[in-house]
Amino acid sequence: MADSGASKIKKTYHEQVAEKIIEQLKMGTAPWLKPWKPGEPGAALPMNPTTGKRYKGINALHLMAQEFSDNRWMTYKQAQSVGAQVRKNEHGTWIQKWQFNEEQDKLDQEGRPVFDDNGRAIKEIVILERPRVFYATVFNAEQIDNLPPRPNQIPVWDGIERAENIIRASGAVIRHGEADRAFYSVSTDSIHLPDKGQFAEGSLYFSTALHELGHWSGHPTRLDRDLANPFGSEAYAREELRAEIASMIIGCELGLGHDPGRHVAYVGLWIKALQDNPLEIFKAASDADKIQKYLMEFEPQQEQTQETEAEMRSRQSQQEELEKAVALTRAEEKRVKNDPNSTPEEKIAAKEARKTAEFQATMNDEELQRHVEEAEKRQQDKQTTGQG
Secondary structure (H helix, E strand, C coil): CCCHHHHHCCCCHHHHHHHHHHHHHHHCCCHHHCCECCCCCCCCCCEECCCCEECCHHHHHHHHCCCCCCCEEECHHHHHHCCCEECCCCCCEEEEEEEEEEEEECECCCCCECECCCCCECEEEEEEEEEEEEEEEEEEHHHEECCCCCCCCCCCCCHHHHHHHHHHHHCCEEEECCCCCCEEECCCCEEEECCHHHCCCHHHHHHHHHHHHHHHCCCCCCCCCCCCCCCCCHHHHHHHHHHHHHHHHHHHHHCCCECCHHHHHHHHHHHHHHHHCCHHHHHHHHHHHHHHHHHHCCCCHHHHHHHHHHHHHHHHHHHHHHHHHHHHHHHHHHHHHHCCCCCHHHHHHHHHHHHHHHHHHHHHHHHHHHHHHHHHHHHHHHHHHHHC
């Protein structure tokens, strides 16, 4: 059964998102129509700093369509859990989450619970006949007070180098200079690109190559999407929508940026597709995430390790700053406590500031320790593999 919050929504979630996207398509400001310059990996992708995970699918597009420059989003309670506070009169943004399975007691043939040797009920994951949808309201970091500054990532691996390694590892057949345009041919299962020298920047070449690699992923032997549609048709435009959203996500994830200039010709068809079927944006976003996941799995593990090490150094630097903040708030609390002129309110505020600083430092330290343990385990695995 769906969350009771769903009853408050007059239109379905995908209808609301489709309307917003259509409006932005007409203005040229839809998320994948914005040119993103090369920069910090992942900086443009919506993420939840309390879980460390990024939002995906239709939720990601919906959050990117909002008028905020910060990519951090969280619920009211999540903000409170890190000592922050959503400002009064701020309006949140809906997101949805689907549940396709759940943990249940394992039953025997007669429908009775099965227990283990210790008398505990054995659990199993069961696929739900009817998936459940839940809704939540999230707030952007720009609507929240007392959040720590966003930690700066240190891009160790250049986005172009990462893209080149992904393309090479995919094994895709790429032919250069055979045509003055970029396209993927499903009949020959090959990508065709202009010569590299025809691109003004290396990032533009690799962004284009990754877009075509997105189409390549739809081959029947891979993700198996319908690619046999004539150029300029509505079905062709729907495939372009998937590849373009995936290209935007991957470009942002690698720090390559995103150049939508080659695909503005499809805007009219995209608007028509969403007007005819608002659910299309849900399907397109879902397929784009599958494309992103499929292609990013070609990234060599060495690069993922380097990125993790960069993040660890960033967290170490942040931890030093947080520990300084703890020391300052402790000193301030002691000063206020010993000052006979301090009011009860000032003492409470100083105590809360100290607790917040300690909480933030503890949370960051736990995450840092997790990264250290993962790095040590990778090193052990590497040594074991080398010995074998």
